[in-house]
Amino acid sequence: MSVPDAKTLPKAFDAKSAARALALAQETLQIEADALLALKNRLAQQVEGPFSEAVRLLLQCTGRVVVSGIGKSGHIARKIAATLASTGTPALFVHAAEALHGDLGMITEHDAVIAISYSGEAAEFIAIIPIIKRMGAKLIAITGNDESRLAQLADVHLNVRVDKEACPLNLAPTASTTATLALGDALAVALLDARGFREEDFARSHPGGALGRRLLTHVRDVMRSGDAVPAVRADVRLPSALLEITKKGMAMTAVVDDQGRAIGIFTDGDLRRLIETAQDFGKLAMADVMHANPRTVHPDQLAVEAVEIMETFRINQLLVADADGILVGALHIHDLTRAKVI
Structure with a gap:
């Protein structure tokens, strides 16, 4: 690891710096809150729209839900898969890049794939989606662009477009990843409710947690x-x-x-x-x-x-x-x- 040059080291963190940090923190939270509110309002206008169709498709899935992404979207995808699995929807995470080199074999025709890419143009997905479609697996795309290739190839497209990222440079995924994560939670909760998932069911998938001990210990x-x-x-x-x-x-x-x-x-x-x-x-x-x-x-x-x-x-x-x-x-x-x- 290279040693930072003296010119790149931050200045002393004084009261003025602390005030700026707090202001940026508040602005970040506001931008992300606005992104979530905008997403909520879009969903409210689509009672029989893509979200409902995605829930219907996932409920009809006889295999597993495979959640995939790359980069920051990959981290979000991993968390969504974990949330689905713990709330009654069998799910697993597959890294989009690894799918190109053998992990595609983890996906079957009975599965449903949730592909996450904000641009909707990730090369890894563009390469594997035709194969997934050919084998018969259903595809739900989560992107920020209705016109992207991934959105066009999907059976259902969920748009998580945000007006801007919280990053001051508008580069690092921040508001967009927050919106995607929240949408994943929304899917999990909707599926949980539709399946009649109960507290006891949650405990069975969390035997090591406090709730599991309370509900499963005799x-x-x-x-x-x-x-x-x-x-x-x-x-x-x-x-x-x-x-x-x-x-x-x-x-x-x-x-x-x-x-x-x-x-x-x-x-x-x-x-x-x-x-x-x-x-x-x-x-x-x-x-x-x-x-x-x-x-x-x-x-x-x-x-x-x-x-x-x-x-x-x-x-x-x-x-x-x-x-x-x-x-x-x-x-x-x-x-x-x-x-x-x-």
């Missing part, structure tokens, strides 16, 4: 089970139950009958309240001090349902029981926090 995935669950019989004396609470570290113990059904619960909070009565603890059995008919959750319920129960009743522990009431696990609020359900 109680059985995070509960403590087996020997990790504190449990005693109803006739066990309080001192022995306290040892079980201490040993298992859940600040509570379940109380079960001879069949293993959860019939009660005793917590640290219950112990603190019990101390205030100054009773002879050694004589007390769990049947005397437990909360009978404890709240439980089924292992197949969503973990967020367990959170809702805890929050509603202001409790930190919850027993897990099967359909017959048999104790199969236990949850502490910390288990849900560690699993990032909360």
